[in-house]
Amino acid sequence: MKVTVLAGATTKFGELWDFSPRVLAQQVTAQVLKESGLAKNKIEAVFVGNMLSSSLGNQDHLGAFFSEELGMNVPAVKIEAACASGGMAVHLAALSVISGQYKKVLVLGIEKMTDYKPEMVNSALMGASSDAERETGATFAALYALIARAHMEKYRTTEKEMAQVAVKNHYHASLNSHAQYTVPLTLEAVLKSSVVASPLKIFDCSPISDGAAALILSSEKNTGSDIYIAASAPSTDTLGISQRDDLTSLKSAKIASRLAFSQAGVGPADIDVAEVHDCFTIAEIIAMEDIGFFEKGAAARAIYEKKTWLNIGRPVVNTSGGLKAAGHPVGATGVKQVVEIYKQLKGIAGKKQVKSSRIGLTHNVGGTGATCVIHILKKN
DSSP: OOEEEEEEEEOOOBOOTTOOHHHHHHHHHHHHHHHHTOOGGGOOEEEEEOSSTTTTTOOSOHHHHHHHHHTOOSOEEEEOBTBTHHHHHHHHHHHHHHTTSOSEEEEEEEEOOTTSOHHHHHHHHGGGSOHHHHHTTOOHHHHHHHHHHHHHHHHOOOHHHHHHHHHHHHHHHTTOTTSSOOSOOOHHHHHHSOEEETTEEGGGBOOOOBEEEEEEEEOOSSSSOOEEEEEEEEEEOOSSSTTOSOTTSOHHHHHHHHHHHHHHTOOGGGOSEEEOOOSBHHHHHHHHHHHTSSOTTTHHHHHHTTTTSTTTSSSEEOTTOHHHHHOOOHHHHHHHHHHHHHHHHHTOOGGGOOTTOOEEEEEEEETTTTEEEEEEEEEO
């Protein structure tokens, strides 16, 4: 059974102080219902991707919260997998359609982060790390800095090559009106930005963001949509990085990618456009290697040489601007990635459209790789 994507939309991402989670959910749901041509009473279930509603928003019953708010008296559930919450919500929603339980479902990814003090947000995010990492006071920036150092030592990756990831993604975001940052960056600006956790600088890091994204998935044929989910594959690894054999790769991403390619009957060379989890610039480099787009140690140079840039190479990566520039409202990110690929394959991505796109991939990571969810979408 094919899982068809009937519609996909996002709100603006950024510091949305004037919009509550209720308003963001209403806005994005109204968009996908309008695009799909469905009345809301045709939605049979709601899957909400969210990480921080309990620790920041003091709301543990998010499925019922949004079911009530959206006026949908249907089964609704919150899915949490750290920063991969959105991707996991898409996965479980797709499984519910494949099983035959539901014919049409709504996937809502949402997060409201900027209303809180930075130290509160950082503490909440570190709930996705191991006890040992929290006890040492390590932040995710510090953990990814360790990963970056390991990659630099093993493969001679340079700070300039990592900085080019940010330059590329800010350029792509400048073509995305819904991105948090729409101003391009220079390589010099990234390299001269303040150090957060050496070698990572402020412009190597994704921001704190608000935003929502939504999809409507369906099992029904002749829906008018020619975009479908050809593969949906999650995997997990150890919670902390100290138990891992290799800091230069995420085992969960390698396993999930392999499973997804097998499900879809394609390989890395078949992918036209991809959205990967660039929470830090080094994360995109490692993702490109784990997925199989480049050999180990080769991705940083390839990105630096613009081989994954719009109108230059294949696959084009993070046309939305990625987490780095489009923003990272953690529960919404994995859903937003699928929305972006859907729009690319549909040919409605505007200024950032990748020409002749037929197959796309999303890579959504929780924590430092304890969870990874890969989706592959195809155009009929």
